[in-house]
Amino acid sequence: MGKKSFILFFCLFAVLSGCATRPTNPEELKAYEEVNDPLEPMNRGIHAFNQVADKIVLKPIAKGYRAVVPSFYRGWVSNFFDNLSQPVHFLNALLQGQLKDAGSSLGRFVTNTTFGLFGLFDVATEAGIPNPSNDFGQTLAKWGWDGDGGPFLMLPILGPSNVRDGIGTGVDAVAHPMGWALWNEQKLHYGLVGLDGVATRERALDLLDDLEKTSTDYYATLRTMSRQNRRKKINQVLNNKEDEKPDYEADFSDIEWED
Amino acid sequence: MKKMILFLVAVFMSFAVRAEDPAINFVDKLADKILTEVVTSNKEKDEKETLFRDAFTEAVDLKGVGQFVLGTVWKKTSEEDRTAFLNAFTDLTVKTWADRFNLYTGQQIIFQGTRNAERGQIYVDSVIQDKQPVEVIWRLRPSKDSYKIVDIVVEGVSMASTYRNDYRAFLQQNANSVSALTEELARKSREFKSENAK
Numbered sequence: 001m002g003k004k005s006f007i008l009f010f011c012l013f014a015v016l017s018g019c020a021t022r023p024t025n026p027e028e029l030k031a032y033e034e035v036n037d038p039l040e041p042m043n044r045g046i047h048a049f050n051q052v053a054d055k056i057v058l059k060p061i062a063k064g065y066r067a068v069v070p071s072f073y074r075g076w077v078s079n080f081f082d083n084l085s086q087p088v089h090f091l092n093a094l095l096q097g098q099l100k101d102a103g104s105s106l107g108r109f110v111t112n113t114t115f116g117l118f119g120l121f122d123v124a125t126e127a128g129i130p131n132p133s134n135d136f137g138q139t140l141a142k143w144g145w146d147g148d149g150g151p152f153l154m155l156p157i158l159g160p161s162n163v164r165d166g167i168g169t170g171v172d173a174v175a176h177p178m179g180w181a182l183w184n185e186q187k188l189h190y191g192l193v194g195l196d197g198v199a200t201r202e203r204a205l206d207l208l209d210d211l212e213k214t215s216t217d218y219y220a221t222l223r224t225m226s227r228q229n230r231r232k233k234i235n236q237v238l239n240n241k242e243d244e245k246p247d248y249e250a251d252f253s254d255i256e257w258e259d
Numbered sequence: 260m261k262k263m264i265l266f267l268v269a270v271f272m273s274f275a276v277r278a279e280d281p282a283i284n285f286v287d288k289l290a291d292k293i294l295t296e297v298v299t300s301n302k303e304k305d306e307k308e309t310l311f312r313d314a315f316t317e318a319v320d321l322k323g324v325g326q327f328v329l330g331t332v333w334k335k336t337s338e339e340d341r342t343a344f345l346n347a348f349t350d351l352t353v354k355t356w357a358d359r360f361n362l363y364t365g366q367q368i369i370f371q372g373t374r375n376a377e378r379g380q381i382y383v384d385s386v387i388q389d390k391q392p393v394e395v396i397w398r399l400r401p402s403k404d405s406y407k408i409v410d411i412v413v414e415g416v417s418m419a420s421t422y423r424n425d426y427r428a429f430l431q432q433n434a435n436s437v438s439a440l441t442e443e444l445a446r447k448s449r450e451f452k453s454e455n456a457k
Contacts, residue, residue, distance in 0.1 A: 027331045031427060125390060206362060213450070214355045216443050220428030225416050232394075232415025250398075250410050250417040253377065255326050259402055 035223060036148050036162075043154040047219045050157060054201075058157075062201035074199065076120045081196045082131070083112045083119025088175050092134035096142045096237045101132040134237065136175075137168025141234045149230070152223055160226035282381045283370045285406045286397045289318050290368055298360045312353045320400065320407035321345055327409075328422040332435050340437045347444035348422075354451045368395070380409070 020040040023029050037043060066074070086109035093102035108124040108131060116123045125131065137149065141164065149164030161169065173179075182189040215221040296302075297311045325345045326333045333341070371384040376398065383397040398410035410419040426440060433439040 031330075035424065122390075131391060210355070210359065214351060214447060215425045216440065216447070217425050217428035217432075221421060221425045224421050224424035228416045228420060229414055250327065250412075250420045250423075252323070252327060252380070252409060255323050255409075257320065257323055257400060257402075 035152065035220075036150075036227075037152040037223060039151055039153070043152065043223075044219055046154040046156055047222075050154070050159065051218075053157065058197075058201050059205070061198050062205055065198050066202050066205065074202065075122075077195065077199045078203065079112070079116070079122045080119045081199065082122070083109060083116065084178055085133075085172075085176065086112075087177050088172050089132065089134045091175065092136055092139050092172075093132065095139045096134060098132070098134060098237055101134050101237075104130050104132055105134070132236075135165075135168055135233075136171040137165035137230070138234055138237045140164050140168055142237050146234065146238060148227060149234075152227065154219075154223075160222045162227070162230070165230060280373055282373050282383050282399055282406060285399065286383050286385070286408075287368075287370060289314065297357075298363050304357075308353065308357050311357055312349070315353055315356070316349060318408050320402070320409050321349060323400070323407070323409050324419055324422075327419050328426055329430075329437065330423060330427060332430055332437060335435075336437045340441070344437050344441045344444075347441045347448070350448045351444045351451075354448055358451065381406070 019038050020032070022038075023032050069077075086105045090102055090105035090109065093099070093105055107129050111124040111127065111129065112119045112122060115121075141149065145164050149162040151163055153161050153163060153166050155161050155166055155169075158169065178192060179189060182192070211221055211225075212218050293311060293314055297307045297314070300307065302310070322345065325341065325348060328348070329336065329344070336344070367388045369386050369388060371386060374382045374384065376382055379401050381399045381401075383399065385395045385397065387393040387395055394414055396412040397408060398412065399406040400409050410417050412418070429440055429443065430436070
């Protein structure tokens, strides 16, 4: 299936699966607005697809990678790709006016590319340089698209996101230096992107297995965790004051405590 | 002279206690207890699980959390079903965490301070030192002369909120039946057992 027909299939799927029905009961309406997932039928379809793709392709490869490559060398791979994405984090930090984060990303890139042998060793972390990893979703939030970033989206393969952060992921991918450096070496480029994907999936093995094993609705669990975690990342660039940590969403005001 | 020294020691002790925030102290002691008696100890697996279960049920306000995670359904649930749900919920949570402890590789927890929340609740801010530091917020409520944990927030993700969202989705698809949810949690716990026995 070519790229175009894939997009077409995706749109058709969205139309055919339709939208979640808006509840009328005020309690249910509150919950409905909180999860902000009007495309739930489509998203659940994509989630089902992801789970199958994960089960038969991604997870076995990630497990094989873990079994074959010793942790020390897997560390090299993770460090290498993390270092290569620092220029993107640096640009985002600048666009967000987060000068301290921009300094960290630049500092990491310079230190790890030189002393860390092209990023294989993470000497920056050992030197105490933080890794803020600013992304374009945050940049869009800083530019005014704050809040939840539009409806929740389950992206094929990439997993939980929302409209704003999905656009952010796309922009960050286009801006990534690897694609530009390997403009004439597309095969190598795709190979490296694939390796990065396998390494990322390997790092998430324990967490995702755990969540799938312990949740009663895996999709709903991924949806809420992703939203909460993104809210924290967005708030980090919106209010830069370190002493002003934002509140989170659990509202205990109705709970009757018993001693 | 001896009395004098005792007096000085007593004064010094009171300063030391005051300097240490009681909420931080509560979490610190709990984390330390679980770390030394469960996570890093050489005891048998079953004994570890019992020790952890006791510490967990003692420290966490399970009834409060249960009310929160069931949301509006809690009020419509009979006392009997509530108890059954809380038992199944505790079972699965204890199993989940006992499993997670295997991933521990010596990370340290550093306390950064506390903040006051509504209704006398307190947030204890902490960071678990790892390659990428992990931010953990402990939400406590005062209880008698100590505290109870009502939530743990890891990198912005509230445990209580996550369970609530998970169970709400399950309940919506199962005619809001708490007993169906309880049965599902029990099934998940049994799966844990058989998987660990392999």
